[in-house]
Amino acid sequence: MDFSWDDLRLFLDVARLGGLSAATKTTGLSAATLGRRITTLERQLGTPLFVRSQTGYRLTEAGEELLARADDVEIGMRSLQRWREGALGDxxxxxxxxxxxxxxxxxxxxxxxxxxxxxxxxxxxxxxxxxxxxxxxxxxxxxxxxxxxxxxxxxxxxxAYALYSGRSLVDGAKAGLFVGMAGEANQTQSARWLQAHHGDRIGVRGNDATSVRELVAAGAGLSVFPCFVGDSDPRLIRVAAPIQELxxxxxxxxxxxxxxxxxxxxxxxxxxxxxxxxxxxxxxxxxxxxx
The missing domain is CATH 3.40.190.10 (Periplasmic binding protein-like II)
Structure with a gap:
């Protein structure tokens, strides 16, 4: 049976990141496309590689074995890529x-x-x-x-990390509400801190840092950002001292x-x-x- 390196590479991303959503960021493909490619690979092998659930993708025994072998293939492909780059003087x-x-x-x-x-x-x-x-x-x-x-x-x-609001205290920010993170982005240390300290005041959420920053700039509420992000955005203003524990x-x-x-x-x-x-x-x- 012929294996496609592209399919193995997609399998590695999904396996290492634990699901389709996270792998979309590294592969540039949609979750639906990734799901179809993984299903096709499973059909080619004649065995399921993942146990699907709402919390993510967990490798089956066959998936664990393929992961170990695909790791070796990846090392070889990286080596070939580096050789080619060197041969081209690049x-x-x-x-x-x-x-x-x-x-x-x-x-x-x-x-x-x-x-x-x-x-x-x-x-x-x-x-x-x-x-x-x-x-x-x-x-x-x-x-x-x-x-x-x-x-x-x-x-x-x-x-350092601190709380920021939009420069105009309107809407959610004026009401003292917060903008939280959703999905996988909610697992960061700053997102967990916000949930623990202000979870009952979160009115709006976004599933990535860019959308949360846009929401805060638009006045939807306050949120936590790294100071190098918040202090560099002229639409935001720091409302408290840096949070030492973060x-x-x-x-x-x-x-x-x-x-x-x-x-x-x-x-x-x-x-x-x-x-x-x-x-x-x-x-x-x-x-x-x-x-």
């Missing part, structure tokens, strides 16, 4: 980060990459931790020191085998330098504009 450095951090890096792309560089740069935006060990990324910005023995971490700063460190993570390669080292040094220059913004210490 190299792409993949840098993973969350939505807000990726947006910040995008605004400062000139500091991270130029047309004179002998490599390309790819931003991998995901709320879930991207597996650097499997070479799904070369570098990652995380909120914890890496615990895996094959990963190296560099502390590059701290991230502050996290920020680590730049790489694989031990890759961190000294010229392209990866160059991007890592540029990211670390950029973050150091903006430490005050990320730590919530930047002077705030008068509303």
């Amino acid at each position: 190299r792409t450095v993949r840098l993973s980060a969350g939505l807000g951090t990726s947006a910040f890096l995008s605004r400062h792309i000139a500091r991270l990459w130029t047309t004179d560089d002998a490599f390309g740069l790819e931003l991998v935006t995901a709320n879930q931790k991207i597996d650097i060990g499997r070479r799904n990324a070369d570098l990652g910005i995380r909120n914890q020191r890496p615990s895996e023995p094959y990963l190296a971490g560099r502390l590059i700063g701290a991230v 502050q996290t460190d920020q680590w730049l993570v790489s694989h031990h085998d890759e961190r000294h390669t010229p392209a990866v080292r160059t991007v890592a040094d540029r990211v670390a330098g950029l973050m150091r220059e903006h430490n005050a913004l990320f730590a919530g210490q930047q002077p705030l504009a008068v509303p």
